[in-house]
Amino acid sequence: MQGDERLGQAMEVFWERGYYDTSIDELMERTGFHRAEVYGRFGSKQRLFEAALRQYRENVIRAFVEPLARPDASLADVERFFHGICDRATAPKRRRGCLMVNTASEVSPHIPSVAAIVTSFLEELRGLLRRACVNARKRGELRPDVDVDRVADYLVGAVLGLWGLARSPAPETMLRHYVDGVLASASGPRRRGSRPRRR
């Protein structure tokens, strides 16, 4: 396996088991990395984890925020984004949740360099959601007086809630109802009679 494939394998192990429950022995067994390589290339388990988390952001998160990536993304794209997370979250491996959101709770209170990666992700996510709300307001899909900063904050929290539900033992219907509630809420400040355009 190439180095990046093995880093991808390490990402999978951390995603499934979390940071603290993953031993160097398990990483070596499941990735093919040798101990000397882990320390030589990364310096420590923590640095390997940070590299895996960056790779997760680059590869996995890039795919799930794709609906929000277009500069003209609007309310229908926010809906696509949440339904996309819900589909991933209820797929067979759903119990893994999102490595970044798991890390926000498990690791970021203890390791500042990891908290910095999580903060940067939360800011990016908030920025994408805020831009979609600004676009929706301009198009009249949201009321002109809607506070896009508040809605963006709400939606970031909703993403954390959804991934939290996904990794918990909550039943799948709860995830679906949760997303329906979030989307009804996000489009609540919608102009009367206006529906978001679908592409």
Added chain:
Amino acid sequence: MQGDERLGQAMEVFWERGYYDTSIDELMERTGFHRAEVYGRFGSKQRLFEAALRQYRENVIRAFVEPLARPDASLADVERFFHGICDRATAPKRRRGCLMVNTASEVSPHIPSVAAIVTSFLEELRGLLRRACVNARKRGELRPDVDVDRVADYLVGAVLGLWGLARSPAPETMLRHYVDGVLASASGPRRRGSRPRRR
């Protein structure tokens, strides 16, 4: 220290550090338990954790679900409940989040007996929120056609989102805006012109 006080100390350690990052050595140092006692009384670190989690539910969660405990709890009580979590979550030790919600993500995918405790908590929470919605609907605070099962599922997810935000590096304003969004959404299916009664 009495046994239960030491169990309370163990609860605090797990709450702050999580299950996997807490070693038996740290538990002994911070609780006064001796190794032989941990194994003699509880059998394993896992069983000690489960006892601490049950104590957390009994002592800490009982306090934070108090607004929903009255059989006639209604929409104003749901609001008090969420504002109460938000106040706890933004207090100086807020970065700890909620031990039960942290555990739902960190431990329950791996240990079925822990998942059972989390499931029981989620069901209790859902039941309390659902009852408050039924009462609110009866009183005309929610529209007569509102689906209380969907709203209850949404609100359970919202609790997980709020505690997830609390343990993440998200700024405090984000938590406040999130709660405002949740409450606006929960009372969205409210009858026009009706406001929940405050006691």
